[in-house]
Amino acid sequence: MYQAFTGGLGGIALAKHGKSRAINAENPHGEKGRGGMAASHLGPSRKGSPCLKDIEPGTVVTLAEMEGPGQINHIWITVDNKTTEADCFVLRDLVIRMYWDDEETPSVESPLGDFFCCGFGRECFVNSVPVAVVPNRGFNCYFPMPFKKKAKITLENQHANKIPAFFYQVDYCLYDELPDDIAYFHAQWRRERLTEKTKDYTILDGVKGKGHYIGTYMALTTLERYWWGEGEMKFYIDGDEEYPTICGTGTEDYFGGSWSFAKQVDGKTVEQNYNTPYLGYPYYSAHDELIHNFYHNDDCPPMRGFYRWHLQDPICFEEDLRVTIQQIGVGYRGLFERQDDVASVAYWYQTLPHAPFQPLMSKEDRWPR
Numbered sequence: 001m002y003q004a005f006t007g008g009l010g011g012i013a014l015a016k017h018g019k020s021r022a023i024n025a026e027n028p029h030g031e032k033g034r035g036g037m038a039a040s041h042l043g044p045s046r047k048g049s050p051c052l053k054d055i056e057p058g059t060v061v062t063l064a065e066m067e068g069p070g071q072i073n074h075i076w077i078t079v080d081n082k083t084t085e086a087d088c089f090v091l092r093d094l095v096i097r098m099y100w101d102d103e104e105t106p107s108v109e110s111p112l113g114d115f116f117c118c119g120f121g122r123e124c125f126v127n128s129v130p131v132a133v134v135p136n137r138g139f140n141c142y143f144p145m146p147f148k149k150k151a152k153i154t155l156e157n158q159h160a161n162k163i164p165a166f167f168y169q170v171d172y173c174l175y176d177e178l179p180d181d182i183a184y185f186h187a188q189w190r191r192e193r194l195t196e197k198t199k200d201y202t203i204l205d206g207v208k209g210k211g212h213y214i215g216t217y218m219a220l221t222t223l224e225r226y227w228w229g230e231g232e233m234k235f236y237i238d239g240d241e242e243y244p245t246i247c248g249t250g251t252e253d254y255f256g257g258s259w260s261f262a263k264q265v266d267g268k269t270v271e272q273n274y275n276t277p278y279l280g281y282p283y284y285s286a287h288d289e290l291i292h293n294f295y296h297n298d299d300c301p302p303m304r305g306f307y308r309w310h311l312q313d314p315i316c317f318e319e320d321l322r323v324t325i326q327q328i329g330v331g332y333r334g335l336f337e338r339q340d341d342v343a344s345v346a347y348w349y350q351t352l353p354h355a356p357f358q359p360l361m362s363k364e365d366r367w368p369r
Contacts, residue, residue: 018071022171025168052166055157057157063154069149069178072151079165094111094158098185100147102150105357107187116140116141128277130143184354191343195327195340195341201325205322218306235323236324256308261274323346
């Protein structure tokens with residue numbers, strides 16, 4: 001009997017009726033009674049194969065493949081964030097994809113770091129309910145991912161160099177059956193290196209079917225002066241055309257903040273970072289520590305990362321969904337239309353089949369400025 005785990009303590013005492021399994025490098029098929037069998041110089045079953053080694057450029061490896069019915073409950077991953085000083089955007093060069101049942105195109109496709117709310121090829125501390133990154137590139141995802149027939153997770157190395165070591169574990173449960181109306185987890189990454197003036201940035205479109213939108217990660221590189229956060233988040237639901245059903249009041253408002261995230265420090269106004277269960281601003285940097293001007297590294301545009309989880313307030317749709325956000329700022333002359341560099345990951349659940357995603361941007365175009 002399937003019992004969805006909601007992340008709270010209310011149902012934790014109820015008897016569970018699934019069969020717990022885990023896939024990692026030491027038990028790549030999640031087989032019962034076959035975990036940690038590989039031998040090392042310490043002897044049998046002593047960390048003989050804790051990770052995938054030497055993933056060559058251009059290689060696609062299958063991290064996990066399992067037969068259903070079942071549900072993935074937790075994914076943990078860690079990898080070094082660079083292989084050389086001159087080419088360090090590993091977290092943007094690795095692409096994670098997920099496939100449900102018999103589909104040929106992925107329901108999840110994103111650079112690895114951005115999927116875990118770490119854009120710009122940089123890790124950061126993230127402390128939320130469905131995604132946690134602790135304390136340094138320990139990537140955790142708790143979104144429940146049910147599947148009726150089959151689940152497959154792959155990793156593609158688009159980096160210039162091989163990945164010496166890739167550690168991971170996928171924790172899941174098998175069930176006798178799943179409800180007929182189960183919805184499938186989806187996530188899609190996008191980017192516009194320079195947004196079009198007066199045209200809203202599209203976070204998600206082309207969604208067909210019944211489902212609910214449950215989260216946004218945004219990696220914003222500001223390319224113009226003055227305050228950037230006046231753009232409104234819009235949800236076009238079930239046939240909305242010119243105007244959306246849901247329209248917010250500003251970017252900082254959508255991510256739960258206010259008043260420019262500001263506080264006074266030594267007479268200067270500075271933005272405050274924060275992590276909460278459902279919304280956060282975990283990353284800010286105007287530095288380029290590893291690539292250019294090592295000793296004078298304040299020469300790149302400010303980079304900001306945000307997340308917003310609609311776990312308590314999902315955006316429900318019956319037929320279709322489109323999600324956009326404006327690029328509007330304010331300065332001494334008032335509101336103005338901006339052009340910035342915006343990347344995002346949209347997270348949602350829906351029925352299958354889903355519409356194929358637009359082609360993923362090349363790795364060179366994914367790199368931070």
